[in-house]
Amino acid sequence: MFHRAWQLCGKWCRWSSPFIHLLTLTVVTFGVLAPLICHRLLHSYFYLRRWHLNPMSRKFLEQNQQEGQDALHYFEKMQMPNASEASSSDAFQPLLLITIITVQRQNDFHYVLQVASHFHRLLQKCGVHCQNYRMLLCNVESDPSSHQDVRLLSSLFPTVSRDRTGENPDPGLNQFEKEKQDYVFCLEQSLLVYSPEYILLVED
Known part of the structure; x- marks a missing residue:
């Protein structure tokens, strides 16, 4: 029985075996290629948070702060009319x-x-x-x-x-x-x- 099992194992473990091909393809795909390709993708299983999340957060905050300053300058440069507090006496009814x-x-x-x-x-x-x-x-x-x-x-x-x-x-x-x-x-x-x-x- 042991000899029979050894023969069966040898049959499946030969390099020409489809099982070895599938195993090799799986290891290379999910152990090497996928981590290399997807480690920057935020929602990927292979995303490396320690490498990318902190710099991304800082970049987002800096961008948000810049957009805030741009909005501030946008309104500061506008010619401001004297708009009073909203009043229900306004006859205009907007769509x-x-x-x-x-x-x-x-x-x-x-x-x-x-x-x-x-x-x-x-x-x-x-x-x-x-x-x-x-x-x-x-x-x-x-x-x-x-x-x-x-x-x-x-x-x-x-x-x-x-x-x-x-x-x-x-x-x-x-x-x-x-x-x-x-x-x-x-x-x-x-x-x-x-x-x-x-x-x-x-x-x-």
Whole structure:
């Protein structure tokens, strides 16, 4: 029996054996070629996080910071009209109202400026076809006056604020519930101020 098993093993283990060919191909493919080719692909099984993730994160943050500075310069160079606080007395009823929900974040990245600049460029590029579109800023920062980017944009876009200054924060209120309440507030204010046919709620 041992001799028979040895003969069978020798038959399968010869270089000309299909089994050896398949085994060699598998080892070369998944042990050599795939790691060499896929080690830079973020969602690959062979992605080497220690080599690439930290530099990629730094590069992304630097790019995001640069885009924030570009958005800041974009609005600083614009001729700012004197746009007052949003008022329900406005007779204009837009077809689409883009409401940007914002809170104060890291100043260097200017997230709300990035979002607002992208939408503003799109509306400018659209021209007369988008003349019935409007933008509204919804500031849900607990202290609205501390949001510096909104102060800059308030001279260009109508703004509503959810002032919670002096309120006692609810310790049982989690982040998800707070964001849900902020969305409800901004949606209600959008309907109250403009009563548009359509509303697009976005978060910075």
